[in-house]
Amino acid sequence: MRYLFWSILVLSIAAEGILHAGFTAGEGALQTGLAEDEGHFQQRSLSGDEILTRVDQNMFSENKIVVSRMIIHGERESRSVEAKSWQRGTSEAFTEFLAPAREKGTKMLKLSDMLWTYFPSTDRTILISGQMLRQSIMGSDLSYEDMMEDPHLPHLYSAKISSEENMNGRSCWVLDLSAKKEDIAYHSRKIWVDKARYVILKENLYAKSGKLLKTMDVREVMKVQDRWIAKSVLYKDVLKEGKGTEFFVDSIKLDAKIPDYLFSKAALRR
Amino acid sequence: MIRFLLKGLLRDRSRSLLPVLIVTAGVMLTVFFHAWIGGAISILIQSTAHYSVGHVRVMTRAYAAEADQIPNDLALLGADTLLAGLRRTFPDLLWTPRIKFGGLLDVPDVKGETREQAPVSGMGVNLLSAESPEWRILNIRNALVRGHLPRKHGDMLLADELAERLKVLPGQTVTLIGSTMNGSMAVANFTVAGTVRFGIAAMDRAAVLADLSDVRQALDMNDAAGEILGFFPDDVYHEDLANQVTAEFNARQAGSTDKFAPIMGTLRTESGLADYLDIVGVFSGVIVGVFVLAMSIVLWNAGLTGSLRRYGEIGVRLAIGEEKGHVYRSMIAESLMIGFGGSVLGTAIGLAFAYYLQIVGLDMESMLKNSTMLFTDVIRAQVTPFTYVIGFMPGMLATFLGTAISGIGIYKRQTSQLFKELET
Numbered sequence: 001m002r003y004l005f006w007s008i009l010v011l012s013i014a015a016e017g018i019l020h021a022g023f024t025a026g027e028g029a030l031q032t033g034l035a036e037d038e039g040h041f042q043q044r045s046l047s048g049d050e051i052l053t054r055v056d057q058n059m060f061s062e063n064k065i066v067v068s069r070m071i072i073h074g075e076r077e078s079r080s081v082e083a084k085s086w087q088r089g090t091s092e093a094f095t096e097f098l099a100p101a102r103e104k105g106t107k108m109l110k111l112s113d114m115l116w117t118y119f120p121s122t123d124r125t126i127l128i129s130g131q132m133l134r135q136s137i138m139g140s141d142l143s144y145e146d147m148m149e150d151p152h153l154p155h156l157y158s159a160k161i162s163s164e165e166n167m168n169g170r171s172c173w174v175l176d177l178s179a180k181k182e183d184i185a186y187h188s189r190k191i192w193v194d195k196a197r198y199v200i201l202k203e204n205l206y207a208k209s210g211k212l213l214k215t216m217d218v219r220e221v222m223k224v225q226d227r228w229i230a231k232s233v234l235y236k237d238v239l240k241e242g243k244g245t246e247f248f249v250d251s252i253k254l255d256a257k258i259p260d261y262l263f264s265k266a267a268l269r270r
Numbered sequence: 271m272i273r274f275l276l277k278g279l280l281r282d283r284s285r286s287l288l289p290v291l292i293v294t295a296g297v298m299l300t301v302f303f304h305a306w307i308g309g310a311i312s313i314l315i316q317s318t319a320h321y322s323v324g325h326v327r328v329m330t331r332a333y334a335a336e337a338d339q340i341p342n343d344l345a346l347l348g349a350d351t352l353l354a355g356l357r358r359t360f361p362d363l364l365w366t367p368r369i370k371f372g373g374l375l376d377v378p379d380v381k382g383e384t385r386e387q388a389p390v391s392g393m394g395v396n397l398l399s400a401e402s403p404e405w406r407i408l409n410i411r412n413a414l415v416r417g418h419l420p421r422k423h424g425d426m427l428l429a430d431e432l433a434e435r436l437k438v439l440p441g442q443t444v445t446l447i448g449s450t451m452n453g454s455m456a457v458a459n460f461t462v463a464g465t466v467r468f469g470i471a472a473m474d475r476a477a478v479l480a481d482l483s484d485v486r487q488a489l490d491m492n493d494a495a496g497e498i499l500g501f502f503p504d505d506v507y508h509e510d511l512a513n514q515v516t517a518e519f520n521a522r523q524a525g526s527t528d529k530f531a532p533i534m535g536t537l538r539t540e541s542g543l544a545d546y547l548d549i550v551g552v553f554s555g556v557i558v559g560v561f562v563l564a565m566s567i568v569l570w571n572a573g574l575t576g577s578l579r580r581y582g583e584i585g586v587r588l589a590i591g592e593e594k595g596h597v598y599r600s601m602i603a604e605s606l607m608i609g610f611g612g613s614v615l616g617t618a619i620g621l622a623f624a625y626y627l628q629i630v631g632l633d634m635e636s637m638l639k640n641s642t643m644l645f646t647d648v649i650r651a652q653v654t655p656f657t658y659v660i661g662f663m664p665g666m667l668a669t670f671l672g673t674a675i676s677g678i679g680i681y682k683r684q685t686s687q688l689f690k691e692l693e694t
Contacts, residue, residue: 072452074343074452074453075343075344076343076347076530079452102490103454117455117457119457121457121458121459122445122457122458122459123382124376124378124382124445124457124459125382126376126384126445126447126457127384132374132447132455135449135453135455136453136454138452138453138454138455139450139452139453139454140453
């Protein structure tokens with residue numbers, strides 16, 4: 001899930017990850033020279049770690065510009081938040097919120113492990129750190145902490161194939177991921193990887209106690225420049241009331257040219 | 271008879287002095303502790319009402335279930351309409367809406383970068399209206415230490431201790447970083463109008479006060495309030511009336527299954543003090559009981575000693591025909607006189623101490639600095655009409671019991687043996 005967060009736009013994170021995961025699948029197939037049967041792979045046996053590595057290897061493109069929309073279904077009402085994100089590599093991202101009016105002009109800059117947010121109403125740039133990282137982004141089911149995680153799953157987890165399942169008509173591997181280190185937000189994960197596209201279609205995140213913390217379900221994928229990208233994703237923080245956060249990629253531009261100045265604190269106040 | 275016994279007590283001081291001193295000491299402590307505990311509890315109740323839950327409090331059901339967490343996402347919506355309804359339906363109470371919130375107070379440097387930052391516990395209340403009851407309830411005017419009271423939107427009052435820690439002066443701009451009703455990050459600038467000191471450690475550590483409308487704006491809580499508090503005009507918590515108002519209000523909502531429907535609770539139920547107050551009530555009874563028991567044992571012992579010393583006197587009285595019951599009753603009558611005298615003296619001394627601490631108080635700041643309870647730093651005793659009489663209970667009871675037990679020996683004397691005993 002964190003891939004997803006990380007790359008996707010607003011949060012600049014999620015969509016991107018899915019996008020890359022989709023992209024990855026294609027590449028994985030080409031590299032192994034296996035036949036693709038329009039959405040279904042017949043491959044030699046891969047280990048869980050190999051599948052995870054392939055997903056990860058194909059996850060990121062260098063630059064991208066994404067316009068996205070979140071519909072946050074709270075207990076009492078639903079809100080829509082729109083944003084445009086510029087992302088370079090895995091460590092630089094700049095996001096500007098476009099709507100609603102209250103959030104318009106709010107900007108976020110992620111440089112490596114630092115995250116700043118600029119609020120035009122106060123003309124203040126706040127470094128998000130400590131407890132603030134656990135706060136939800138715009139009231140959604142995603143937290144700043146989710147954004148800040150290392151997006152490379154193989155760095156953090158070892159994977160084992162637990163089963164194979166059909167997910168929304170797609171044949172998937174179900175991988176159980178176990179953390180390689182203690183200091184990590186989600187001690188284990190279960191992911192459903194589309195065998196043909198190497199896209200993660202579903203993900204459950206667990207605490208060390210085994211308690212389910214968050215879920216992610218991809219509801220729709222789209223093909224962009226030969227890559228499969230998640231177009232609609234539902235995130236759910238199961239510890240929160242409400243019906244989750246729907247995330248939509250409205251437009252995406254891969255390998256776009258992004259000016260350097262965007263990835264500086266000065267850009268926040270422009 | 272009473273006069274006769276009284277003369278005996280006054281002339282034979284060994285019969286009265288020690289018991290009177292014991293009773294005086296016990297009664298004095300009982301009176302003093304009763305006034306002291308009563309004062310402390312009274313302060314706790316008043317502070318809790320003023321700064322936390324009011325005499326009655328209206329919230330949504332969902333908010334009430336997690337009120338300790340200050341869940342503003344579950345706050346009352348349409349609060350202004352609800353407030354008007356409460357004022358119309360229960361005009362005998364003062365109603366005032368509040369929003370409590372937590373967050374960080376960020377102090378920028380000249381470049382706008384964070385210079386200092388500290389967690390704060392805030393309250394949005396009506397500060398910009400001269401008719402607002404909050405001025406009196408929160409004692410804001412007297413609490414002002416530096417600067418001035420809020421005059422315009424965007425003004426904020428900071429706890430003086432917090433302001434000193436953050437090195438903030440009146441007139442400076444600070445940024446509140448919190449969470450909106452929807453869970454988004456809320457960031458809003460305020461101007462420090464002044465600093466306040468409430469004399470309550472839990473408040474003075476990290477309190478900030480701003481006008482309700484500004485807090486609504488900052489936390490995206492338009493026409494919302496975390497809670498609406500009701501106060502009795504005499505500022506005294508009347509439990510029966512509070513229960514009556516609460517029952518009437520809640521009966522109107524009984525048919526609703528909406529978790530966001532408003533619900534009312536009383537200070538006793540909402541403050542979490544119910545068990546505490548019950549314990550204190552029991553504890554007060556225990557104090558009196560312990561004094562009665564301890565003094566009874568001492569007086570019993572004194573009675574036994576006295577009986578030995580008065581062995582001959584009692585023997586003669588029995589030998590010349592006085593009934594055992596009469597001797598026993600006369601000794602109990604003596605003890606009641608001693609108890610009464612000791613109680614009067616003990617009550618007078620105890621009241622003197624209690625009055626002193628009622629006026630001067632005792633500064634407990636160092637002991638309460640980490641307390642989360644809404645105790646004022648200076649705790650005062652409280653003398654009530656009951657304080658004047660409570661000492662007589664242990665004073666009279668202990669002397670009665672002590673003598674009643676020790677005097678049983680009278681009935682064990684054998685008349686046939688009296689002269690023989692007296693000869694020896």
